[in-house]
Amino acid sequence: MDDASNSPQEKGYSKQEKFGASGTAHMADAYRSIIQQLGEDPEREGLIKTPERAAKAMQFLMQGYDQDPANILKSAMFAEDYKQMVLVKDIEVYSMCEHHLLPFFGKAHIAYIPNGHIVGLSKIPRLVDAFARRMQVQERLTTDIRNCIDETLRPLGVAVVIEAQHLCMQMRGVQKQNSVTTTSAFTGEFMEEKTRAEFITLIGTRLH
Numbered sequence: 011m012d013d014a015s016n017s018p019q020e021k022g023y024s025k026q027e028k029f030g031a032s033g034t035a036h037m038a039d040a041y042r043s044i045i046q047q048l049g050e051d052p053e054r055e056g057l058i059k060t061p062e063r064a065a066k067a068m069q070f071l072m073q074g075y076d077q078d079p080a081n082i083l084k085s086a087m088f089a090e091d092y093k094q095m096v097l098v099k100d101i102e103v104y105s106m107c108e109h110h111l112l113p114f115f116g117k118a119h120i121a122y123i124p125n126g127h128i129v130g131l132s133k134i135p136r137l138v139d140a141f142a143r144r145m146q147v148q149e150r151l152t153t154d155i156r157n158c159i160d161e162t163l164r165p166l167g168v169a170v171v172i173e174a175q176h177l178c179m180q181m182r183g184v185q186k187q188n189s190v191t192t193t194s195a196f197t198g199e200f201m202e203e204k205t206r207a208e209f210i211t212l213i214g215t216r217l218h
């Protein structure tokens with residue numbers, strides 16, 4: 011499911027209801043069934059519209075499947091001689107753990123060293139969203155982002171660090187309530203100790 015290319019029948023979707031009214035109705039039926047199984051009354055006032063709202067919310071949270079992350083970068087690539095580290099830090103990340111369908115969220119820090127091309131800075135957070143708004147694990151989200159920048163922009167190196175809290179850990183109380191999971195992925199010049207250390211210092215995380 012890592013491939014984000016659109017299938018023909020997905021063309022013309024609207025962001026929040028990509029399956030159209032009948033698709034949303036099917037998803038709403040499934041949510042209604044879950045509500046019933048939980049012993050609740052889906053017909054009571056507060057819940058009457060919940061199945062439909064939940065179906066639309068889930069479609070919104072999964073809209074990354076309809077986005078082509080490489081195209082997001084390609085839409086704003088510019089030839090440029092700059093060869094210093096470009097760093098975008100503290101990018102908000104909201105994703106869904108594919109094991110429990112519960113959110114994980116936090117910050118991403120992304121750097122690259124250009125090799126002839128730079129990319130519009132606003133595209134980096136959009137790239138993060140395109141991969142985050144899917145069923146994910148933090149590890150794959152981290153490498154998906156790294157690989158996409160590496161393969162599309164072909165820079166001298168890419169560094170991605172994500173720090174996130176997982177509600178499946180926190181709400182289910184199986185682990186420390188405020189633990190933060192850190193994942194990282196590097197290529198090229200960031201494989202060298204000195205460059206990587208500079209990046210880690212700049213983002214100010216405790217990663218070693």
Ligand SMILES: [Zn+2]
Pocket residue numbers: 107108109110111112176178179
């Ligand atoms: Zn989980």
